[in-house]
Amino acid sequence: MTVLDTRPGSQYDSSGHPEVVNDFSIVIATVNGSGSQTANNTIIRSIFKMGIPVNGKNIFPSNISGLPTWYTVRVSKDGYVARRQETEILVAFNLQTADADLQSLKEGGACFYPDDYKFMNPRKDVVYYPLPVKQLVKESGADTKLKDYIANMVYVGGLAEILGIDLAKIKEALVKHFNGKAKPVELNYGVVSKAAEYVRQNLPKKDIYRVAPLDLTHGKILIEGNTAAGLGAIFGGVSLVSWYPITPSTSVVDTINEYLHELRTDPASGKLTCAVVQAEDEIAAIGMLVGAGWAGCRAMTATSGPGISLMTEFAGLAYFAEVPLVIWDIMRMGPSTGLPTRTSQGDILTAYFLGHGDTRHVCLLPGNMQECFEFGTTSFDLAEHLQTPVFVLSDLDFGMNLWMTEPFQYPEKPLDRGKVLSEEDLKRLGSFKRYADLEGDGVGWRTLPGNPHPMSAYFSRGTGHNAEAAYSERPDDWEENLDRLARKHDTARTLVPPPVVQTRAGANIGVIAYGSSDPAIVEACDLLEAKGVAIDYLRLRALPLEEITSKFIEEHEILFVVEMNYDGQMHKLLQIHSPENAARLKSIAHCDGLSLTAQFITEKVMSVLQ
Amino acid sequence: MTAAVKEPGAGGAKLNLLGFDRTEYKGKPSTLCSGCGHDSIASQIIAVAWELSLEPHRVIKTSGIGCSSKSPAYFLNRSHGFNSLHGRMPSLTTGAVLANKDLQAISVSGDGDTGSIGLGQYKHLLRRNVPMVYIIENNGVYGLTKGQFSATADEGQKLKYAGVNELPPIDLCLEAIASGCGFVARSFAGDAKQVRELLKAALSYKGGTAVLDIISPCITFNNHEESTKSYSYGKANEERLHDISFIEPQGEIVVDYEEGTAREVRMHDGSTIVLRKLGDDYNPQDRNAAISKLDEAQAKQEFITGLLYINEGRKRIHEALHIVDTPLAELNEAQLRPPREALDKIMADMN
Numbered sequence: 008m009t010v011l012d013t014r015p016g017s018q019y020d021s022s023g024h025p026e027v028v029n030d031f032s033i034v035i036a037t038v039n040g041s042g043s044q045t046a047n048n049t050i051i052r053s054i055f056k057m058g059i060p061v062n063g064k065n066i067f068p069s070n071i072s073g074l075p076t077w078y079t080v081r082v083s084k085d086g087y088v089a090r091r092q093e094t095e096i097l098v099a100f101n102l103q104t105a106d107a108d109l110q111s112l113k114e115g116g117a118c119f120y121p122d123d124y125k126f127m128n129p130r131k132d133v134v135y136y137p138l139p140v141k142q143l144v145k146e147s148g149a150d151t152k153l154k155d156y157i158a159n160m161v162y163v164g165g166l167a168e169i170l171g172i173d174l175a176k177i178k179e180a181l182v183k184h185f186n187g188k189a190k191p192v193e194l195n196y197g198v199v200s201k202a203a204e205y206v207r208q209n210l211p212k213k214d215i216y217r218v219a220p221l222d223l224t225h226g227k228i229l230i231e232g233n234t235a236a237g238l239g240a241i242f243g244g245v246s247l248v249s250w251y252p253i254t255p256s257t258s259v260v261d262t263i264n265e266y267l268h269e270l271r272t273d274p275a276s277g278k279l280t281c282a283v284v285q286a287e288d289e290i291a292a293i294g295m296l297v298g299a300g301w302a303g304c305r306a307m308t309a310t311s312g313p314g315i316s317l318m319t320e321f322a323g324l325a326y327f328a329e330v331p332l333v334i335w336d337i338m339r340m341g342p343s344t345g346l347p348t349r350t351s352q353g354d355i356l357t358a359y360f361l362g363h364g365d366t367r368h369v370c371l372l373p374g375n376m377q378e379c380f381e382f383g384t385t386s387f388d389l390a391e392h393l394q395t396p397v398f399v400l401s402d403l404d405f406g407m408n409l410w411m412t413e414p415f416q417y418p419e420k421p422l423d424r425g426k427v428l429s430e431e432d433l434k435r436l437g438s439f440k441r442y443a444d445l446e447g448d449g450v451g452w453r454t455l456p457g458n459p460h461p462m463s464a465y466f467s468r469g470t471g472h473n474a475e476a477a478y479s480e481r482p483d484d485w486e487e488n489l490d491r492l493a494r495k496h497d498t499a500r501t502l503v504p505p506p507v508v509q510t511r512a513g514a515n516i517g518v519i520a521y522g523s524s525d526p527a528i529v530e531a532c533d534l535l536e537a538k539g540v541a542i543d544y545l546r547l548r549a550l551p552l553e554e555i556t557s558k559f560i561e562e563h564e565i566l567f568v569v570e571m572n573y574d575g576q577m578h579k580l581l582q583i584h585s586p587e588n589a590a591r592l593k594s595i596a597h598c599d600g601l602s603l604t605a606q607f608i609t610e611k612v613m614s615v616l617q
Numbered sequence: 618m619t620a621a622v623k624e625p626g627a628g629g630a631k632l633n634l635l636g637f638d639r640t641e642y643k644g645k646p647s648t649l650c651s652g653c654g655h656d657s658i659a660s661q662i663i664a665v666a667w668e669l670s671l672e673p674h675r676v677i678k679t680s681g682i683g684c685s686s687k688s689p690a691y692f693l694n695r696s697h698g699f700n701s702l703h704g705r706m707p708s709l710t711t712g713a714v715l716a717n718k719d720l721q722a723i724s725v726s727g728d729g730d731t732g733s734i735g736l737g738q739y740k741h742l743l744r745r746n747v748p749m750v751y752i753i754e755n756n757g758v759y760g761l762t763k764g765q766f767s768a769t770a771d772e773g774q775k776l777k778y779a780g781v782n783e784l785p786p787i788d789l790c791l792e793a794i795a796s797g798c799g800f801v802a803r804s805f806a807g808d809a810k811q812v813r814e815l816l817k818a819a820l821s822y823k824g825g826t827a828v829l830d831i832i833s834p835c836i837t838f839n840n841h842e843e844s845t846k847s848y849s850y851g852k853a854n855e856e857r858l859h860d861i862s863f864i865e866p867q868g869e870i871v872v873d874y875e876e877g878t879a880r881e882v883r884m885h886d887g888s889t890i891v892l893r894k895l896g897d898d899y900n901p902q903d904r905n906a907a908i909s910k911l912d913e914a915q916a917k918q919e920f921i922t923g924l925l926y927i928n929e930g931r932k933r934i935h936e937a938l939h940i941v942d943t944p945l946a947e948l949n950e951a952q953l954r955p956p957r958e959a960l961d962k963i964m965a966d967m968n
Contacts, residue, residue: 244953294708303946
């Protein structure tokens with residue numbers, strides 16, 4: 008069928024196909040730097056405010072302006088928020104890519120475009136909605152300087168009218184976006200309503216897609232992972248942030264800066280209870296954390312792969328001198344500068360083993376917005392408890408995209424400041440050895456500079472040392488120290504957040520994944536069940552790997568390890584962790600810069616099973 | 618801070634105001650070459666810390682990597698120390714001093730540590746004006762890797778393996794003044810008295826970073842006649858800008874100087890540096906004069922020592938970051954974690 012044949016004014020497919028409500032994807036193609044963020048946020052937020060589960064992903068180039076950018080909106084009555092491979096609705100507002108974008112549209116899909124553009128190879132199996140952008144912007148009476156920024160609101164109005172997005176919700180979204188400032192709200196809403204009116208009068212609906220109000224987002228919030236991480240750090244008691252800007256991690260510290268004055272100002276003095284230093288590079292950033300962590304601060308940075316590379320030497324020092332600090336790695340696509348604005352899970356092995364010699368770090372793997380927030384506290388608790396660096400491996404997809412989630416819960420557990428001896432403790436104990444393993448957990452007691460007890464002082468170093476923290480090259484001291492650090496790693500194994508396991512009746516196939524792969528796995532498990540394949544799902548939340556994972560591996564005949572890097576890094580770690588089961592662990596690795604889709608996972612699983 | 622009380626202790630040893638005899642300020646035995654200039658600097662640190670009655674637990678000792686960076690192990694055993702990474706002492710010290718503003722950092726670096734691998738961190742530390750004493754034990758050579766040129770080695774100098782140095786030296790005092798550092802001094806490890814007085818002044822300086830570049834001859838790899846970093850060159854060519862005496866607050870001025878030939882520099886803590894004129898009437902509070910003097914000296918391969926520049930006008934990092942007076946490391950949970958209502962309000966704004 009061709010939708011072009013449908014009669015004007017029809018609400019749905021005249022060929023008898025059922026209309027599709029709250030279950031489609033919109034791709035909005037614009038020019039980077041054209042101010043489309045306001046328009047796209049307005050669309051996603053207004054759909055969210057209609058109670059419909061929705062997710063937005065910004066697929067943008069590493070460029071200030073001029074190159075193509077795509078924003079994808081997934082609308083899902085079933086609550087799925089992963090990227091989909093199919094596009095039902097296209098907003099072709101980037102003329103450089105409009106023809107290519109058109110080819111990606113699903114048969115029967117709808118294409119919104121500026122009416123003065125002529126497609127080179129127009130398709131006959133899609134619906135066109137030409138929008139008189141220039142005319143509508145002109146009629147809006149906006150200041151010349153603002154014209155470029157409001158042109159995108161034309162497609163917001165077009166989508167609203169054709170898909171049935173509530174204009175009142177669009178206004179609410181604009182009020183939220185502009186913090187209630189009346190002038191920009193009126194200006195933008197004026198264009199939206201004018202465009203909607205134009206479409207109502209001139210472009211009858213011919214496609215089969217629409218939204219209808221639901222009640223599935225009530226009480227939820229929309230938030231970016233980096234905002235969640237920044238807030239998590241503030242509520243986790245961060246007292247020193249040192250960082251160097253790098254995409255896609257920058258907004259973690261932007262969030263901290265944004266909320267710092269409101270949330271961390273001492274009421275008596277009006278001064279801040281947290282220092283934020285923009286360092287000259289990533290080496291200095293982590294160097295400050297090492298000094299601050301050693302002296303008793305909850306110190307953190309946020310960076311990405313290239314920054315992690317620069318931090319390597321200090322990470323090794325902090326590990327060996329046993330200094331607590333937290334590094335948020337918002338992963339992007341490597342190797343090298345790679346694709347700076349594309350998502351990846353490519354730093355797993357790098358972060359886990361960061362440093363020369365025998366170095367192993369504690370890594371947390373947030374799998375949703377709740378964990379991006381919670382791990383703000385958890386990371387500091389673990390770092391101070393274990394006296395070691397803790398890496399939190401988020402990624403661009405989580406970090407820079409809007410996700411719906413339940414509101415965050417206030418952290419109830421008191422801050423865990425770890426084994427720190429006060430002057431009184433030292434008086435009571437009568438002796439102090441910095442690296443003595445008194446409890447058998449591999450974690451020694453420490454004192455902080457400023458402790459006046461004569462026994463308090465010790466010397467930290469990256470060179471070989473004994474239990475008294477004295478320089479030593481003795482083989483037995485060296486071995487004893489590494490044995491203790493191995494015990495500490497085993498202690499970490501029992502303290503890190505355990506995996507989350509979801510089982511299905513009769514499943515003998517398991518899937519293991521982590522981080523932002525989660526939404527696609529959840530959907531894929533449902534798709535596979537619909538095909539008669541029951542799959543149990545274990546979501547890893549940390550390294551080192553622990554017992555629940557070993558058990559899960561042993562209990563399943565076939566195991567798929569799904570992740571977003573080329574070499575299957577977690578797959579390799581799992582094979583090391585469970586060598587006797589290595590052959591049963593199958594890698595499904597996705598690595599093209601885009602986030603996972605349920606379709607990709609489903610096809611890979613089925614190809615192995617068939 | 619007041620002058621040390623010189624009453625005898627139990628064993629007849631003199632005690633300072635805290636009741637410590639000098640041995641309480643000692644460190645581990647040195648493992649450096651016998652006669653190394655770095656050890657004489659460590660001795661002066663011990664003497665000055667005792668004399669000024671520094672509370673050892675409020676001192677932190679930090680360093681990078683290299684012969685010089687081993688030094689903190691050789692003084693102040695009762696202070697926390699951190700021997701960190703090559704060239705990265707500045708960032709580590711910045712973090713520690715930010716964490717606890719009540720700590721007095723005495724940091725030791727070398728010419729390789731500061732002038733080569735760590736030049737960037739050095740400049741940014743000075744730009745941030747981190748309150749600390751930054752001592753460069755400068756011998757113009759890499760000792761721990763057995764004799765390569767450092768960035769402060771003289772142009773035209775010859776070394777056994779490295780050959781001839783074709784590049785001009787970096788003057789770390791000039792770099793410090795250019796970066797806005799408010800206390801810049803140069804001395805010679807062989808001049809114990811001058812090192813001691815400058816150390817006292819540096820430790821009493823409350824304006825931010827105090828840089829003390831001390832030519833400290835490497836007796837193993839760079840103690841040749843032709844090296845400007847050798848003992849013989851230092852002794853023969855040292856050109857003092859002035860004789861310096863440090864007077865503690867409320868202390869009696871005992872320096873003997875003639876009327877009209879001395880300049881007093883009064884510091885924020887009430888202490889005074891008295892500079893007795895030797896040659897020209899050098900004014901260490903004139904930044905342009907300091908830069909010119911160092912430029913001229915470098916061109917002539919002159920070795921000038923003394924207080925090169927002092928100024929107390931810049932914001933220190935704690936003020937620039939607007940952080941609380943209580944050390945960040947001592948904040949309690951209620952100060953670190955915002956209240957429940959704050960989170961609830963943010964969540965309500967996001968729906």
